[in-house]
Amino acid sequence: MPSGTPPKPPRAQWHRISSHIPEDTSHPVQVALRTYCLSLCLSLGPSLIPFATSRASAKTSKNALMRVLAREFGPRGFAFSITLALGGGSMIRELWRTLDDLDSDAPENAAAAKLRAWISVLKLSPAQKTFLSNVVSTSAGLLLLQAGRRRSQTGPASSKNPVASRTLDLTLLLLVRALDAAVQSFVARKSGGRRESDAGPPVHGVQPSRQRLASSVKRESMRTQIDSLVFWACSARIMWCFFYEPHRLPKSYVKWINTLAGLDPRVIDTLRAIRANKWSYLTGSPSHSHLLTTYARDLGSPAAWGDPSRLPAFGGAHADQVWKQLGVSTRPGVGGLPCQIIHGDVGSSLGLVHSCTANAGLRGIKVLLEAIVIYLPVQFLPVLLSRPRALLDPRRVLESLLAAVRSATFLSTFVASYWYSVCLTRSLVFARLFPFISHDFWDGPYGCVLAGCLVCGTSIWIENGRRRGEMALYVLPRALRACLPDAYWARSGTFGLRLAERITFVLSLSSLLTAASHHPHVLRGLSRWGLRFILQGPDVVAFSRDNDSSGQKPSEKQRE
Template sequence: MAMQQPTARISPRSRVFEHGVPPSLRPILRAYVLGYASSTVPRIMTLALLYIGRRGKNTHGKSEDHVLVSLAKILKGGLEPQRFPTFCAALVGGSSFLEIPLRRFFALLSDKLSQVTQLRLAKWTAAFIAGWFSIKLLQSKKSEAYVEILYHETEHGRVLRPTHFAGRTLDLTLFACHRAADVIVGELWSQRKDRRIAAQSWTRVDTLVGALTDPAIFTSSCALIMWAWIYTPDRLPRSYNKWIKSAAAVDPRLVEALRKTRYGEMKYGLETGQAHVLQDMCKKYKWPLDYGDPVKSIPFPCEMVHMGTGKNCEYHAVSRFKRSFVWAISTYLPLNLILMARNPSSKGFKVALKSSAQSSAFLGTFIALFYYGVCLGRTRLGPKIIGTDVASRRKIDSGICVGAGCALCGWSVLIENANRRKELGLFVAPRALATLFPRRYLPEHQWRETLAFAMSVAVVFTCVGERPERVRGVLGKLLHRVLIQ
């Protein structure tokens, strides 16, 4: 990688803000302010929305007092030394200040190393050390959510004691690991592309692979996330879980039945005492109670998956798209119009409308494909491939039908433009990786996470200093602007 000096422009507003601050301290200031804003602004917006929603019900001024106390707590909490703003400042500041002495160290260590190699080693090592100690700073803060009362064996027998677990920084670590992998794979692919173009051996297949990489990452990530949402929701963050539930608009009894079928609590042809789960649903939609009995209905009618839209699977998919599109555009359009209001124009309005419609169509198609994939698995294609006997029906409804929906839904991303596909893939991949790891683990294994984070940060920061365009998406631009002096 050829060495490049940062050339990003700093806005006049930022220059005024940083006036009087020594150049060497400006990256630290930017990192702290950015970290503080990212950790407090979303919570303040949520608090404001809750206040607006409750204002009409309040007549004694208690809501205002509660909001002020909560606001003060949010603003004060962001200033604590073991919080995200300090982490950002320590990460950026440590990597900046350690680089100069480390350059001298590597220069003295070996005169056989080129200046470029010495600089790379200094950047990587500085970022590694800063990453190690900054993540340790976050990990040192205890959280009640990671404490459980468990039995411990003692000389006096089994006693209950509070047990601390690690893992509260796992999402951040997986994010860093994914971005480091993206940098490395992207650089290797770029070098391969340059070699093949120079040798005039670049093919249409290579072009197709490059074009489908981001959609494939998004699709596989969504498959993992949706599978976890159905069967292991505890592996997803609570807010993420809640959002998917709202977007999917599924009867919770149907999800419960899928889980019980998966784990053998509900079996076709056997009385296991679980018929009440779907029979309660039958009462709501005025279906025969036999629909929900796994002894009498083998399989459960696909009409139950459609939840009141009739027996036709294709019609259900279309109705899902319509409902989801309306739900999504009612959220996206107001947000885009608010952003457009800064510089109102007819062109801006058209762009806001097009962007909202495109994103809503993507989300509507995502949900429609998921449900239709389930129907394909259990009604349209699954029985023709796997079979129609009781054992095959158990196999289909214990995972195959959900797997088909998970595999199909993510390809809706092809509706979005290439840049949006890239951003979406980079956004969901770390969350998908999180479903493969336990949300908490014993503290003695925390060094592995710390090592993974430090190495990943070292890769990303080194690349930002040399090839900032290789760190894709908003993160690359943001890091470049933060690190420039």
């Protein structure tokens, strides 16, 4: 640049760059830009949290920050790989459209005309062309993403101890969303739901509206039942694995459940020792008896209350004699650990540490108050960012408040019902009805723990229908992860398993992208809004959200 020419201001440079960006929101360039910005926020944001919240250390040094930035902004980072997968499919589809629109009579288009004639033999529909375009781009994006993840995972420890694929959770998430789209399509057909383009002529002006209303009610009822059943089954499996096989769950999820449970690690270790027959009321536990003896002492109780060799294995008169010797007066006719040890220090300030009802109630109240603080921003922030004027409507504010309280009540009931189910099984009801059954069973994996796992998920009925669906889709990938056979965790790095994961990833993401372009009515929740935002822009998403309750589709320009 000549020395006499002043540099252009940043605003002018940005205007020059933005002038080359197509105005069509569904253009591949715009799709790639939205994909890159969104995926960069999802990957870079969590990576920068330790640098903003932790004290200075080797993990939060300037060099560590530069490595994180180089990884996330590099060509093998999450943002670039996902942009290649999503934006690349849009670009291939645009090239395919250009090929279809070429003038075959022009001599310079002779080679392209031959290619189009060869492809036309396949008689592919527009949706099939979109699917194949996405298969190509998602395959390339996944290979690039896995190459970057393997590079960050190299080292002597990784070769000796195989670990789960770094893209496993993302693959399961996409699989669940793709399966949900298939289920929603099935439900729509079974409930008589039809798209507007398939609707017949009006009958006496009113009948079609009644038919649509009846099919909508039936469809919503079927969805609610399926979502509730899925959440119940998934939560039972996840909670059971939390106690006995935590390696099957993501570490962050285990940490979150542990925070909600508020259970001392020594109690969890004891439950696992009971399952492994290393801690028993019948045979004692020479190598693990200290787990609960130290815990009982920390709670201010006699150490004998946590010693399995001193505690009664069965209920009945013999148990009463043992309790009299140990000074326990709150467990007549029942064996096993005193509930004071299980409850911890909950209710101690109120003198209710021995009460199972107070333990469950106080834990539920604590979670309720904490959950309200979490759910209030979840309810109000989207409205504040998208439609701030709605906050001036008292009815809208009240609805958001009630929705936050409802969600918080669901979570608190989940926790309280688990705890109370445990006490009902091992202390209040079942152990009293069957005193001849050892507490090795009642406190084992198929006793009180299983009862709590089966009951807590029923709290999903407190949530509204739409939230049930999102909750079911949230826990299902984790439940699938927890159901993987043991052989996977031992051979997770083999070629066959990597190939199976790649095929699942590519087919799932390609199906979702194709559905978002051609059949958006089968998508819901985050997958619907997120993919339509990426592929068609924010205006289409806002318009479709405003008209979602009436079942009307946005009248955007269809490219096919």
